[in-house]
Amino acid sequence: xxxxxxxxxxxxxxxxxxxxxxxxxxAETRLAEDLGVDSFGALELMFEIEEAFELKIADDDIEHIRxxxxxxxxxxxWLAKVPAT
Amino acid sequence: MTKKRVVVxxxxxxxxxxxGVDAFWRANKEGRxxxxxxxxxxxxxFASRIGGQVRGFDPAQFMPEDTARxxxxxxxxxxxxxxxxxxxxxxxxxxxxxxRIGVIVGSGLGxxxxxxxxxxAAFDRGTNRMNPAAVPRATPNAVASQIAxxxxxxxxxxxxxxxxxxxxxxxxxxxxxxxxGDAEVCLAGGVEAPLTQFNYGAYCALRVLSKRNADxxxxxRPFDRERDGFVMSEGGAMLVLEERxxxxxxxxxxxxxxxxxxxxxxxxxxxxxxxxxxxAARAMTAALRDSGVRQVDYISAHATSTRSxxxxxxxxxxxxxxxxxxRIPVSATKSMIGxxxxxxxxxxxxxxxxxxxxxxxxxxINLDHPDxxxxxxxxxRQGRPAKIRAAMSNSxxxxxxxAVLVFSPAL
Numbered sequence: 001x002x003x004x005x006x007x008x009x010x011x012x013x014x015x016x017x018x019x020x021x022x023x024x025x026x027a028e029t030r031l032a033e034d035l036g037v038d039s040f041g042a043l044e045l046m047f048e049i050e051e052a053f054e055l056k057i058a059d060d061d062i063e064h065i066r067x068x069x070x071x072x073x074x075x076x077x078w079l080a081k082v083p084a085t
Numbered sequence: 086m087t088k089k090r091v092v093v094x095x096x097x098x099x100x101x102x103x104x105g106v107d108a109f110w111r112a113n114k115e116g117r118x119x120x121x122x123x124x125x126x127x128x129x130x131f132a133s134r135i136g137g138q139v140r141g142f143d144p145a146q147f148m149p150e151d152t153a154r155x156x157x158x159x160x161x162x163x164x165x166x167x168x169x170x171x172x173x174x175x176x177x178x179x180x181x182x183x184x185r186i187g188v189i190v191g192s193g194l195g196x197x198x199x200x201x202x203x204x205x206a207a208f209d210r211g212t213n214r215m216n217p218a219a220v221p222r223a224t225p226n227a228v229a230s231q232i233a234x235x236x237x238x239x240x241x242x243x244x245x246x247x248x249x250x251x252x253x254x255x256x257x258x259x260x261x262x263x264x265x266g267d268a269e270v271c272l273a274g275g276v277e278a279p280l281t282q283f284n285y286g287a288y289c290a291l292r293v294l295s296k297r298n299a300d301x302x303x304x305x306r307p308f309d310r311e312r313d314g315f316v317m318s319e320g321g322a323m324l325v326l327e328e329r330x331x332x333x334x335x336x337x338x339x340x341x342x343x344x345x346x347x348x349x350x351x352x353x354x355x356x357x358x359x360x361x362x363x364x365a366a367r368a369m370t371a372a373l374r375d376s377g378v379r380q381v382d383y384i385s386a387h388a389t390s391t392r393s394x395x396x397x398x399x400x401x402x403x404x405x406x407x408x409x410x411x412r413i414p415v416s417a418t419k420s421m422i423g424x425x426x427x428x429x430x431x432x433x434x435x436x437x438x439x440x441x442x443x444x445x446x447x448x449x450i451n452l453d454h455p456d457x458x459x460x461x462x463x464x465x466r467q468g469r470p471a472k473i474r475a476a477m478s479n480s481x482x483x484x485x486x487x488a489v490l491v492f493s494p495a496l
Contacts, residue, residue: 019151043217056214 001079007072009052014068017048027069046071053079089264092495094337095176095325097169097274098435099162100422101137101318105169110439113447114468118302118421120316126282133294135301136280137318137423148235156222156231157196158278162321162428163228164235167272171236174325175337176270178236187240187268188229189259190323191251191275193427193482195225195244198281228276232323240268246427248482249387250348251275252322253430257346257488259326269328275431276321288317291356293391305424306451307388307417308395308459315389318423322431324438339495341438344475345376351485358394358481362401365487369405369477372489378475381406381413381491383446385433385478386463388417389424392456398479399459414471416464417449430480430488437476437492446471 007027015022018035031037037045046062053075061074096106101119103109112119119137128134139162144153147165156164167188171178178186200223207215221227226244233242241262245254252275259273279285288294295314297304305316332339349371351364358365365387373381386398403410418436425432440446445468452465478490 019154040217040221047214047216047218050214 003072003076006075010049010068010071010075013048013052014045017045025068027072028067030067032066049075055079089266090329091260091263091326091343092329092332093324093340093343093438094327094332095170095174096322096340096435096438097166097173098322098432099139099142099165100320100425100432101139102421104139104142106173106435106439109435110443113418113421113436114445116421116448116450116466116468118450119318120301120304120423122298122301123280125280126285128285131286131289132296133289134298135295135304136285136316137320137425138280139319152235155218156227157199158319159192159194159196159276160228160231162276162278162319163190163232163323166274166276166321166323167232167236170272170323170325173338176325181270183237183239185240185269186238187242187259187262187271188232188238189241189243189245189255189262189271189273190229190232191245191247191253191255191427191431192225192228193246193248193251193277194279194284196223196227197284198278199223201281201283232272238272247486247488248484249424249426250430250480250482250486250488251427252432253434253478253480253488253490254348254486256324256326256343256431256434256490257348260343260346263326263328269331271326272323273326274321274323275428277426277428278319279317279426280319285317295390303451305390305420307386307390307420307449308456308463309452310454310456312390312392315391315419316423318425320422320425320432321428322435324431324434341441341492341495343490344378344493345372345491346489347371347375348488351487353485355484358397358485360393360397362397362404364485365398365401365479365481366404368487368489369401369479372477372491373405376475376491376493378491378493380474381477382471382473383437383440383476384413384415385437385476386415386417387479387481388419390419394481395456396458398481399461402461410461413462414446414464415461416447418447420450420452430478433478433480434490437478437490441473441476441492441494444470444472
């Protein structure tokens with residue numbers, strides 16, 4: 001999956017989950033500062049991401065996610081590790 | 086020390102036979118049932134396939150859409166009823182001290198629907214991937230907390246779980262909180278969203294649900310010898326309870342007084358009432374004493390449409406009122422609403438308040454074949470106008486958790 005595809009999918013999930021205009025969710029958008037996501041909201045969001053991409057994100061990685069782009073970068077790495085089915 | 090007096094200044098209700106007090110009360114006066122075939126889940130494996138589903142209810146009418154998406158159905162009912170009751174009470178929350186307003190809600194089951202969905206999903210996808218929202222959505226106290234969060238109410242905040250008496254206990258304990266000065270106002274009531282495949286199946290296994298699938302509206306028939314079990318329903322009700330002097334000062338709409346309350350246990354069995362009705366009689370006597378009222382003119386019976394409950398309650402009423410028992414109209418609105426479990430005591434409190442305020446006693450519908458062991462005036466089939474000096478509401482939960490409330494007119 002290309003980074004552009006991942007970004008598009010992540011933007012859609014974030015916008016839907018947080019009930020915000022898709023235009024407000026760009027690669028550089030920060031979850032807490034720009035979208036008001038608190039720590040519990042971040043857990044919920046990452047759960048949705050896990051569901052959509054069918055993978056499990058390590059807790060240590062979740063702690064380092066600050067922006068939409070962070071999610072995309074981590075997903076690209078994780079998806080590369082998962083053997084294609 | 087004289088006890089503080091507590092009045093009802095607002096009502097909110099969601100039931101299978103009516104959403105909102107006006108629609109709900111009209112249905113009860115007219116004897117309209119809310120029981121239908123169930124389509125909330127697949128019932129094909131069950132012997133019972135009917136229930137009181139709340140239809141035409143849009144949670145987003147009563148709360149922000151974002152909140153509606155993030156809470157279980159039992160919280161939808163709680164938030165909706167709280168919003169209706171607050172609006173009716175005319176309370177200006179911005180001008181009130183939020184530390185003095187409590188929220189006490191009864192629920193037998195909590196966020197069962199969400200819990201069930203997440204359990205199935207978790208065991209399906211693997212238990213290492215669970216939804217973090219399962220904790221705050223399923224917990225029974227979500228309902229009281231969400232109401233407090235929504236309206237900024239910072240007083241005592243409790244959820245009470247005593248099976249089918251939960252709503253009555255919540256109202257009674259809120260009365261005590263106001264009487265002892267822990268709060269000046271309480272939102273109190275009960276909610277239940279029990280129509281889930283697992284829960285309905287469990288009650289089927291207990292063999293307590295009516296199998297009259299071909300005649301849903303005729304299935305709940307308290308005190309009728311053709312009864313074959315109760316009908317499970319969902320819904321909720323919330324009351325605004327307020328210390329009387331402050332309600333008078335602010336010119337609040339006083340609908341009735343909550344005059345008395347008592348609770349006890351039959352200490353007998355987890356799902357059977359004491360056949361003698363002695364524990365229910367003790368609770369009724371204690372509530373009467375607590376209220377100080379002399380004359381009861383209406384009893385809203387617990388009356389679930391099971392033979393053991395109908396007979397025990399009839400015995401209890403006779404034990405308490407003696408020769409007077411035959412004079413007092415007793416009605417079972419579960420014949421129309423179905424049994425909403427933890428919400429029932431609160432929904433029936435709304436019935437009592439409305440009966441007093443509107444001088445009208447709702448009927449026990451479907452009472453076509455009187456049971457020889459149930460020989461009181463059950464207001465069969467047709468409601469009637471009546472001046473009510475006091476109304477008693479009985480609630481008896483599984484495990485013999487009894488709660489009795491006494492309401493009187495606003496004087």
